[in-house]
Amino acid sequence: MTRHRQARATDERAPRRGLVERYVDSVAGRVGAGSGLYKALRKVFPHHFSFLWGEIALYSFVVLLATGTYLTLFFEGSQEVVTYDGSYTPLRGVEVSAAYESVMRISFDVKGGMLIRQMHHWAALIFIGAIALHLARVFFTGAFRKPREINWVVGVLLLILSLAAGFTGYSLPDDLLSGTGLRITQAIILALPLIGERTTYLLFGGEWPGTDIIGRLYPVHILLIPAAIVGLLTVHLMLVWRQKHTQFTGRGATERNVVGERIWPTFAMKSVGLLFLVAGVVAAMGALFEVNAVWLYGPYDVAAATSYSQPDWYIGFLEGSLRLFPPWETRLFGYSINNLIYSGVLIPGVIFTGLLLVPWIERRFTRDKADVDREHHLLDRPRDAPHRTAAGVASIAFVSVLFLGGSQDVIAGTLEVSIGYVTTFLQVAALVAPPLAYVGTYHVCRVLGRREGPERTERAGIVVRDSGGGYHGVGETELDADGERTDTSSGASTAESERLRERAGALGD
Amino acid sequence: MTDAIRAEPGQRDQLAPDDFRTGRPVNQRAYRAAILAFLVAIVGGIVAAVGYATDRTDVVLGLGLAAALGGIGFGLVSWAKFLDLDEHAVQQREPLSMTPQDVESFREEIELTRETVGRRKLLVGLLGASFLSMIVGFVGPIGSLGPRPRGERARTSWRPGSRLVTIDGQPVDSEARSFDQLVTVFPEGAVGVDDSQVVLLRLPPDLLTPRTVERGSVDGWVAYSKICTHAGCSVGLFGVDNRAPDTLRQLVCPCHQSVFDPLDSAEPLGGPAPRPLPQLALEVDADGFLVARGDFAGPVGPIAWDEVDAV
Numbered sequence: 001m002t003r004h005r006q007a008r009a010t011d012e013r014a015p016r017r018g019l020v021e022r023y024v025d026s027v028a029g030r031v032g033a034g035s036g037l038y039k040a041l042r043k044v045f046p047h048h049f050s051f052l053w054g055e056i057a058l059y060s061f062v063v064l065l066a067t068g069t070y071l072t073l074f075f076e077g078s079q080e081v082v083t084y085d086g087s088y089t090p091l092r093g094v095e096v097s098a099a100y101e102s103v104m105r106i107s108f109d110v111k112g113g114m115l116i117r118q119m120h121h122w123a124a125l126i127f128i129g130a131i132a133l134h135l136a137r138v139f140f141t142g143a144f145r146k147p148r149e150i151n152w153v154v155g156v157l158l159l160i161l162s163l164a165a166g167f168t169g170y171s172l173p174d175d176l177l178s179g180t181g182l183r184i185t186q187a188i189i190l191a192l193p194l195i196g197e198r199t200t201y202l203l204f205g206g207e208w209p210g211t212d213i214i215g216r217l218y219p220v221h222i223l224l225i226p227a228a229i230v231g232l233l234t235v236h237l238m239l240v241w242r243q244k245h246t247q248f249t250g251r252g253a254t255e256r257n258v259v260g261e262r263i264w265p266t267f268a269m270k271s272v273g274l275l276f277l278v279a280g281v282v283a284a285m286g287a288l289f290e291v292n293a294v295w296l297y298g299p300y301d302v303a304a305a306t307s308y309s310q311p312d313w314y315i316g317f318l319e320g321s322l323r324l325f326p327p328w329e330t331r332l333f334g335y336s337i338n339n340l341i342y343s344g345v346l347i348p349g350v351i352f353t354g355l356l357l358v359p360w361i362e363r364r365f366t367r368d369k370a371d372v373d374r375e376h377h378l379l380d381r382p383r384d385a386p387h388r389t390a391a392g393v394a395s396i397a398f399v400s401v402l403f404l405g406g407s408q409d410v411i412a413g414t415l416e417v418s419i420g421y422v423t424t425f426l427q428v429a430a431l432v433a434p435p436l437a438y439v440g441t442y443h444v445c446r447v448l449g450r451r452e453g454p455e456r457t458e459r460a461g462i463v464v465r466d467s468g469g470g471y472h473g474v475g476e477t478e479l480d481a482d483g484e485r486t487d488t489s490s491g492a493s494t495a496e497s498e499r500l501r502e503r504a505g506a507l508g509d
Numbered sequence: 510m511t512d513a514i515r516a517e518p519g520q521r522d523q524l525a526p527d528d529f530r531t532g533r534p535v536n537q538r539a540y541r542a543a544i545l546a547f548l549v550a551i552v553g554g555i556v557a558a559v560g561y562a563t564d565r566t567d568v569v570l571g572l573g574l575a576a577a578l579g580g581i582g583f584g585l586v587s588w589a590k591f592l593d594l595d596e597h598a599v600q601q602r603e604p605l606s607m608t609p610q611d612v613e614s615f616r617e618e619i620e621l622t623r624e625t626v627g628r629r630k631l632l633v634g635l636l637g638a639s640f641l642s643m644i645v646g647f648v649g650p651i652g653s654l655g656p657r658p659r660g661e662r663a664r665t666s667w668r669p670g671s672r673l674v675t676i677d678g679q680p681v682d683s684e685a686r687s688f689d690q691l692v693t694v695f696p697e698g699a700v701g702v703d704d705s706q707v708v709l710l711r712l713p714p715d716l717l718t719p720r721t722v723e724r725g726s727v728d729g730w731v732a733y734s735k736i737c738t739h740a741g742c743s744v745g746l747f748g749v750d751n752r753a754p755d756t757l758r759q760l761v762c763p764c765h766q767s768v769f770d771p772l773d774s775a776e777p778l779g780g781p782a783p784r785p786l787p788q789l790a791l792e793v794d795a796d797g798f799l800v801a802r803g804d805f806a807g808p809v810g811p812i813a814w815d816e817v818d819a820v
Binding site for chain 2: 044256258274327329
């Protein structure tokens with residue numbers, strides 16, 4: 001009631017209303033979003049460059065959806081054998097699968113198709129890279145602590161889904177490289193105790209290679225996984241919105257407030273700008289840098305495999321696990337725990353289970369129960385939590401050694417040493433590098449921690465100068481009692497904050 | 510007001526009071542940058558449209574689109590800086606944990622839940638069993654996805670007397686080839702069948718170990734399954750080991766660098782492969798071509814958990 005009367009009063013005073021005002025009113029006034037919209041537009045987001053990784057992941061996903069949809073208009077998910085007769089002369093007359101033929105058509109006979117295909121592939125590589133960096137940022141700053149454990153789990157599931165999306169996607173062209181990757185995947189599933197053989201028959205429609213797998217991966221890649229990603233992404237963002245973003249200390253940031261820029265206009269315009277910047281960079285990469293040249297790999301052929309066959313970067317650690325794990329098998333009563341169970345199931349299983357459990361592992365090792373149980377909205381600098389940082393760097397060291405193992409043939413070729421030496425070196429490194437990284441990182445953290453840095457405002461409180469020129473502290477409870485500075489500070493600064501509040505209020509009050 | 514917004518104390522000192530009284534500070538540099546960026550975007554779109562018609566579609570179109578998209582992006586970010594708000598707005602967090610009032614208001618629901626669900630163990634159990642039964646009902650269609658394994662993995666297309674033929678279907682003359690070359694062969698009539706691929710090598714006969722000869726080598730010819738026992742890639746690399754070129758040979762899988770010894774029943778020498786490549790016993794038929802004496806002794810390539818003793 002009051003608001004309506006006020007609105008009328010405003011109308012009488014100012015008969016001509018601005019364009020923006022009319023539009024906001026016409027929409028918000030019809031869906032009853034007035035107060036919600038007003039609150040939403042004034043929501044505060046802290047800013048720091050490292051908060052961008054998640055946004056970049058989100059926006060490369062948007063690019064993936066757009067370019068991917070275009071590709072589905074041409075791609076054929078079928079292993080039916082056809083004879084290639086497109087524009088790429090070296091392969092003319094070769095018998096290929098319909099899937100491979102359609103990818104070749106997109107690349108060479110659809111004008112601009114190559115660009116969209118390469119944009120899709122580059123966007124996928126950036127997508128997973130940005131997720132990995134985002135995950136590292138969240139880990140090393142302790143942003144997964146209470147109350148954000150659920151969102152950590154959602155995030156790790158998103159990482160796993162994005163890996164699945166990447167793998168199913170690059171398997172679709174049915175080229176030699178990806179066919180080899182599928183062959184290896186089939187071998188890993190086959191090795192599963194009890195259900196292995198039956199499961200491969202169900203997935204591949206019979207013995208390897210079968211005729212079904214490409215047609216089955218296709219709906220998984222374009223429907224099931226993207227739908228799951230969209231669903232979890234929604235949960236992820238809703239939780240960020242509800243719990244509000246974490247922030248670093250300084251600039252008056254405490255555990256009970258958020259300091260940053262408001263959604264409108266600054267944050268929203270910058271963020272939408274970032275969407276277009278990501279898309280622009282992906283377009284430039286798609287135009288300039290060749291990626292996944294399936295015409296050079298050739299179609300899949302059961303009796304061929306090439307050396308220097310490396311998967312996309314995010315599968316590199318798995319490839320390395322398979323290459324570096326010693327040729328061990330456990331035999332029991334005529335059954336075997338296959339080598340691939342260790343290298344292809346156990347090691348990635350430990351890595352992802354460990355990731356999922358990070359918040360609970362940290363709780364287990366944190367002695368200060370009171371600290372564990374409170375809400376954490378202020379981020380640690382990595383040096384502030386030396387054990388966590390050391391554990392993170394040690395894990396990265398382990399995964400990096402695996403990643404290098406995935407290209408041990410390339411390393412050996414480049415350094416002109418025997419592959420065997422490189423393999424042995426990396427096998428030792430996989431065991432030795434993590435503890436070394438742990439000790440080294442812990443030491444560095446302790447040294448850095450002794451240095452001067454920005455004070456933790458929360459603990460230091462705020463010092464204000466009063467009208468008489470004296471300084472005294474304002475306790476945080478005092479400051480936060482009703483969200484406003486009540487009192488003790490100087491008249492001038494109260495007036496100033498009054499003006500600022502006016503400025504904020506002008507948005508919609 | 511929960512969403513109190515105010516400036517952070519230290520920041521205020523950097524803004525001249527005039528900026529607040531006479532209007533907001535305006536960042537002219539950001540304004541000009543936005544103009545420039547949007548102009549670039551407009552040109553980029555036109556370049557993309559023209560580029561589509563050229564011979565170099567992908568590059569020109571892509572760079573044009575990059576300029577259009579990047580220009581819009583850069584323009585928006587610059588525009589966001591135009592008002593130079595340089596904000597340090599502060600918003601209070603609402604407590605996320607349940608207050609005693611919240612808990613209190615749930616009490617009735619909790620009590621109702623306890624009455625309907627918590628104390629009706631029989632119904633809960635039956636519901637659980639119904640769900641299980643329903644899942645069992647759905648297993649059938651999942652089974653339709655693929656045939657039941659019927660021992661196909663235990664045999665390949667090799668039969669006693671099968672001729673070894675190349676991918677072009679040519680049989681291999683036992684006299685024809687020189688030493689130390691690799692050729693991929695299949696059984697005649699089954700060219701390209703995955704589980705029957707074989708690497709055929711002719712090696713100096715005196716280098717072969719007795720068990721290799723015993724398992725079916727003819728005149729230096731040895732044949733092994735081409736499928737790596739590690740993860741199933743095709744073992745396509747053969748080389749003379751340069752540490753001792755007179756006496757050592759290697760078969761290498763390009764995927765994970767497993768190394769096998771072709772002179773000694775393809776025993777693994779290095780890398781992750783845990784088992785030797787199954788050997789195909791050879792003989793020479795009446796026309797002088799190489800033929801198989803029979804199928805492999807066990808499953809080829811990577812194995813399932815219960816296939817270990819068959820090898």
